[in-house]
Structure formats: C-alpha cells, structure tokens
Amino acid sequence: MERPIIALNNVWVEFGSIIVLEDITLAVRPREIVSIVGPNGSGKTTLLRTMMGLTRPTRGTVSILETAPAEIMRTGRIGYLPQERRQDERFPVTAYDVVAMSRFARTAVIERLTRTDRQAIEGALDTVGMADAARAHFGSLSGGQKQRVLIARALALNPEILLLDEPSTGLDAVAQDSFYLLLRKLRDERGLAIVIVSHDIGTVSMIVDTVACIKRKLHFHGKPADCLGSDRLAEVFGKNVYVLHHDKNCPTCRDDHA
Amino acid sequence: MREIISMPFFVNAIAMCVIMSLLFGMLSFFVVLRRMSFLGAGVAHTAFGGVALGLFLGIDPFFASLAFCVLAAVTLGRLVSRDGLSYDAGIGIFFAFSMALGAILIAVRKAYSFDLMGYLFGNILGVTTFDTVMAAIALVLLYLFVGLYLHRLLFMSFDEDVASTSGVRTGALDTLLLALMAAVIITGIKVVGIILISALVVLPASFGLLLSKNFRLVIAWGILYTFAIMTGGLALSFVLDTPTGATIVSLGTALYFLAMAFVRIFMNK
Numbered sequence A: 001m002e003r004p005i006i007a008l009n010n011v012w013v014e015f016g017s018i019i020v021l022e023d024i025t026l027a028v029r030p031r032e033i034v035s036i037v038g039p040n041g042s043g044k045t046t047l048l049r050t051m052m053g054l055t056r057p058t059r060g061t062v063s064i065l066e067t068a069p070a071e072i073m074r075t076g077r078i079g080y081l082p083q084e085r086r087q088d089e090r091f092p093v094t095a096y097d098v099v100a101m102s103r104f105a106r107t108a109v110i111e112r113l114t115r116t117d118r119q120a121i122e123g124a125l126d127t128v129g130m131a132d133a134a135r136a137h138f139g140s141l142s143g144g145q146k147q148r149v150l151i152a153r154a155l156a157l158n159p160e161i162l163l164l165d166e167p168s169t170g171l172d173a174v175a176q177d178s179f180y181l182l183l184r185k186l187r188d189e190r191g192l193a194i195v196i197v198s199h200d201i202g203t204v205s206m207i208v209d210t211v212a213c214i215k216r217k218l219h220f221h222g223k224p225a226d227c228l229g230s231d232r233l234a235e236v237f238g239k240n241v242y243v244l245h246h247d248k249n250c251p252t253c254r255d256d257h258a
Numbered sequence B: 001m002r003e004i005i006s007m008p009f010f011v012n013a014i015a016m017c018v019i020m021s022l023l024f025g026m027l028s029f030f031v032v033l034r035r036m037s038f039l040g041a042g043v044a045h046t047a048f049g050g051v052a053l054g055l056f057l058g059i060d061p062f063f064a065s066l067a068f069c070v071l072a073a074v075t076l077g078r079l080v081s082r083d084g085l086s087y088d089a090g091i092g093i094f095f096a097f098s099m100a101l102g103a104i105l106i107a108v109r110k111a112y113s114f115d116l117m118g119y120l121f122g123n124i125l126g127v128t129t130f131d132t133v134m135a136a137i138a139l140v141l142l143y144l145f146v147g148l149y150l151h152r153l154l155f156m157s158f159d160e161d162v163a164s165t166s167g168v169r170t171g172a173l174d175t176l177l178l179a180l181m182a183a184v185i186i187t188g189i190k191v192v193g194i195i196l197i198s199a200l201v202v203l204p205a206s207f208g209l210l211l212s213k214n215f216r217l218v219i220a221w222g223i224l225y226t227f228a229i230m231t232g233g234l235a236l237s238f239v240l241d242t243p244t245g246a247t248i249v250s251l252g253t254a255l256y257f258l259a260m261a262f263v264r265i266f267m268n269k
C-alpha cells in the first residue's frame, strides 16, 4: 500500500457539546479521487476543513502530505474551493485579480508576478472557459461564472491536493461535464489527489475511485460498487445512497464500476 | 491671511490634513472590505479609557492610549477569529466598558484640566508638531506594510480561509493590520475626536467604492476624498465658526450622499 496523502486517525470534532465528527479514521491515497457523500449537516464541510487545518480536531490526529495541517497551510500546496461564497458584491477586483491572488499567496517578499505566474493565471482562466472575462468585475459575474473563477484560482496554485466543497454548484450541465473530465485529467496528468463533496452523485460517481459516506461517523469508505446491498447504509443515508444504487445500474456508470 | 499661514498651528493643521488623507484613505479600504468598521469605532472609544489610564498612572496620554488601543484591537480581533465571538456584542461591551472606566478614572483623579471635549470631538488647532510627527511615523509604517502585502491583504479580505490554505500568513497579517488600524485611529483622534473618527474609517472607502471597481482607484478616490473633506471642512469651520471635526464629518457625509445620487442618476445604477 502506498502511504496515504491525507490520513485522519480517530478524529473527533466537537463544537461545544455537539459532536459533529465522531471517531473518523480515513486515508486518501496519492492519485485517489474521493467523493464525500452525506445528507445536509452530516459533517462533510467540517471534515474537509479538518483535513487542511481550518478546523482543529478535539481528539485524534490529522496528517496531510506527511505534515501537520497547520504547517502545510503555509506552503500553499492545497487548492481549496469553499462551499460558501461570502464575498461582498462590491469587492473591487476583476476575475484576473481573483485568480492572481493564489499566485501572490506564496510570495516571499516583494509581490510581483513573473511570467510563469501570468501563464499560470491565464492558463487556469482558459481551462475554466473564463479567459474572455478576465478583466470583468468579479462581483458582476453570474453565480456559475464566479464558481468557475474560484475553481481557476484553486488550479492556478498548481496544488498537489484539491479539496472541493460542492464544486458543481451553479455550473451548467456542459460546464459540469467538462469540469469532471478536467478533474480526471488533473489526476492522470499531474497526479493530484482530489476530495470532492458533492450531492450530485450521479456525475461524480463517473470519475471517483472511492466514496466516503459520512453522517457524523464514517459509515463507509470504498469503491462505489461495494457500497451497495448494505441495508444498514440504506437505513442511515436513505435516499442519498439510493442515488448511488441508481447510478450503478444506469448505463453511463455500468462500465466504470462493473 | 499671510499671518494665519505663518502660524505654526496652521502649518501643522495643513500637514496633518495631507497625512490624514493618506492614512485614512488607505486604512478605510481594508477596514471596509474586511468589515471591521465597527471594530474601528470600538477602538476609537477604547482610546478614551487609554487616555484616562495614562492620566491616572501619570504616563503620557498619547502613548498610554496607543498601547491600550493596539492591545485592545489585537485582542478583540483574535477573539473574533478564534472563538467566533460576535463582533457586535464583544466590541459593544468592551468599548462601553472602556469609556466608563475612563470616566471613572478621570473623576477619581479629578483631572479637571483635561480637555474632554477635545478628545471627544477633536481640536485641529490643538495639533502639535509632536502629533504631526507621530502621524507621519504611522504613515510610513502603514504604507510600508501595504506596499509589501497589498495583494495578500486583498486575498485575506476577499476570502480568509482560502488565503490561509493557499499560504498567506493570515494570523500575522491580521494582527499587524489591527495594530496599525489602532495606531492610525489614535493619531486621527486629535483632529476629529473619538466620537467622529468612525466616519473617517468608513467614509473614504465607501466613497471610493461608489466610483470605481478597480481596487487601486478605490484607494486613490478614498485619499482624494479625505483630503477634500479635511481641507474643505477646515476652511468651512473657519468661515462659519463651527467645530472643525464636526464640520469635516458633516461635509464628508454630504459629499458621500451627493456622490451616491450622482452615480444613481448619471451612471444608471
């Protein structure tokens, strides 16, 4: 077995007296694409935040890229797409400025974009199909366009791991498909490990290697196909797993998971 | 007129206007975008407690309030980000307490000679060379800081979580920004006073945001605007014989709403 790129060992996260994550042990291998599935409020976002050190576990240990999360943050090796967008509409930056932020993040002393930086920014904008809107005011873009720019910002970092919290929010069908293909390409060509939280299981299961079913506890982590036939899972997750069942049998997925 | 200009306080006043414009035009940008306006107002009120503490302990009131406010700003800023303490409640409680403490200390010390009105509403004619030099030092520090960290500050203001996972040292930057904010506010209190300083913290960037969607221009408009209202307010207060700080803030508010109306009507927004 290869050493895990993200490893959680008996991780608990509690907010006051509320237990949000209970005794989670989970390993993400290099080049693995994991989908985190679970109903609203089941702790998916918290799990993602715990992986990169934004939330500290009350018990247990986390290691990411063989380092403590607090350390890894400083190196900028993680591309993160948060679920919530809390930006002020008036925030005076262009789409280009937003993507450039992730290049400036790793500046040592003087903030100046090199040619490599500019190529990375333009390349990322191009990848998400936003090159033409590079000079547009970010706040004036549509929801889906903003989402694409934020994805580009994560990509421009040239990360080793991508942590994506409901990335397909706001993307149209075409953009979703090409986004998922892109993720697969990033994994194949650059060897990224990718963790995706998604309710849109139908599409995600086409590209993922494993599924992690979360509802406070980790109820299952393995190949999507193996998640079937478990009555207990169906009991805990209800329709959320039913969708997985459905995918297994739908024509697009059968080849992948047969 | 020549006589007035040759007077040292007037020279100081003009120099102060220039420095204040550069200080608050820039500070306001980050305070507004990071949604720390209320914290700014809180820090200004905290200054009152700091001044009183200085008088009480026999320390220079400027340095006492500087130390007190920097500490308060950094502590409150930390509490807010770490423990999720609500900005509104935490700051509201703290600054009310700090003003109360100030009032008690002044009463106990019987410091009647203390220029209370000057601290509350400002007194530009009381600005000394010392005040101007302190403001100039704050100016150098603020611009050095922004010059080095502009884009990272922008990232942090835009999206703090992603900034930190991308490699921005948000904790350190936040602390420095809070400390500088406190220092800048303290230097401005002499001019417009504790009660009115929050206007200088909020108005410049709000004005700039009305006129531009480019962050450099928003900052530039904020600086120009502050210069216009400070010199305009100063002149007006001489002509009308009104309190300077209040005149500056009133003029600033009027100009802000005028710009808003202008943008609504002519730029169709």
Ligand SMILES: Nc1ncnc2c1ncn2[C@@H]1O[C@H](COP(=O)(O)OP(=O)(O)OP(=O)(O)O)[C@@H](O)[C@H]1O
Binding pocket: A015, A020, A038, A039, A040, A041, A042, A043, A044, A045, A046, A047, A083
């Ligand atoms: N900072 C916090 N303080 C207190 N409770 C929190 C905090 N963050 C999350 N929670 C609680 O933890 C639980 C899990 O939240 P989380 O955001 O991880 O769910 P989720 O699975 O991402 O949900 P969704 O599908 O709606 O995004 C929720 O009950 C939430 O109220």
Ligand SMILES: [Mg+2]
Binding pocket: A044, A045, A046, A083, A165
């Ligand atoms: Mg979530």
